[in-house]
Amino acid sequence: MSTVLYRLRVRRDHRWAPGHMSAYLDGELSEPSRARIERHSSECPECRWVLKSLARTVTILRRMPAPRGQGDPRDLVIAVRSRLGERPRP
Amino acid sequence: MTGAATPEGELIRRAQAGDQEAFGQLVAAHAERVYGGLRRFGLDPSEADEVAQEVFLRAWRGLPRFQARARLSTWLYRIAFNEAQRRLSRRPPPVIESGSGDEDPIAALPEAPQFGPEALALDREFERVVERALAQLPPEWRAAVVLRDIEGLSTEEAAAVAGVREAAFKSRLHRGRMRLRALLEPYLGLEEGEHG
Numbered sequence: 676m677s678t679v680l681y682r683l684r685v686r687r688d689h690r691w692a693p694g695h696m697s698a699y700l701d702g703e704l705s706e707p708s709r710a711r712i713e714r715h716s717s718e719c720p721e722c723r724w725v726l727k728s729l730a731r732t733v734t735i736l737r738r739m740p741a742p743r744g745q746g747d748p749r750d751l752v753i754a755v756r757s758r759l760g761e762r763p764r765p
Numbered sequence: 766m767t768g769a770a771t772p773e774g775e776l777i778r779r780a781q782a783g784d785q786e787a788f789g790q791l792v793a794a795h796a797e798r799v800y801g802g803l804r805r806f807g808l809d810p811s812e813a814d815e816v817a818q819e820v821f822l823r824a825w826r827g828l829p830r831f832q833a834r835a836r837l838s839t840w841l842y843r844i845a846f847n848e849a850q851r852r853l854s855r856r857p858p859p860v861i862e863s864g865s866g867d868e869d870p871i872a873a874l875p876e877a878p879q880f881g882p883e884a885l886a887l888d889r890e891f892e893r894v895v896e897r898a899l900a901q902l903p904p905e906w907r908a909a910v911v912l913r914d915i916e917g918l919s920t921e922e923a924a925a926v927a928g929v930r931e932a933a934f935k936s937r938l939h940r941g942r943m944r945l946r947a948l949l950e951p952y953l954g955l956e957e958g959e960h961g
């Protein structure tokens with residue numbers, strides 16, 4: 676492929692790739708699209724970085740623990756049960 | 766009552782028939798996740814306590830219409846999501862600090878350049894960085910990230926909870942993830958050599 680065509684193709688892929696990175700990470704892209712992301716990441720350091728840091732971000736989110744500071748669930752049970760009669764079922 | 770845990774389906778049937786004791790067991794089993802979801806959707810601790818009660822009271826009233834095919838946890842999330850959005854919509858819009866309008870949002874995060882790859886162990890300080898970054902997302906994007914990535918729901922379930930089609934949900938999720946990526950970029954501890 677000529678250098679000019681190659682550059683045009685990389686530029687097109689560069690515009691296309693970022694919008695498809697989430698779907699790529701979730702395994703939701705078609706095979707040609709998946710290959711296109713992978714090819715572009717190998718050609719473009721900027722998109723390679725974005726994809727890598729996006730993957731890292733998702734990994735971090737998956738490891739987030741439950742928020743702290745919740746009271747005893749039994750208190751919630753007591754509070755809720757004491758209010759069940761407040762608004763009877765329709 | 767026996768010591769063995771009663772299967773959830775059985776508790777649901779009893780609660781649907783009006784058994785408050787059975788419903789109390791369901792509340793106990795789901796309290797933590799509902800509370801956690803409410804906090805992650807953006808409510809502060811005291812709001813989450815209050816709204817969690819509201820969620821379960823609504824669930825009690827709606828339980829006769831609950832379809833056994835659905836997962837109770839997803840159904841409760843849907844109620845929690847709606848209650849949280851309602852509460853958040855009553856808040857005044859966030860005040861943008863200092864008027865210039867083109868502030869770097871990363872400036873709102875604490876200085877912590879010392880975090881290296883070990884930050885991925887998610888120590889408390891790094892957790893707070895992530896929480897503050899989440900707090901900077903628009904509520905809909907934030908909810909998408911919470912449901913899919915933090916709570917681990919499937920795309921289908923998460924879209925059902927958020928009450929939108931999967932395509933719309935995926936768009937919110939992608940935007941939320943990309944914004945978070947930009948906010949967390951200085952903390953990711955990836956090798957500089959990878960940075961083009």
Ligand SMILES: [Zn+2]
Pocket residue numbers: 688689690692715719720721722723
């Ligand atoms: Zn690129």
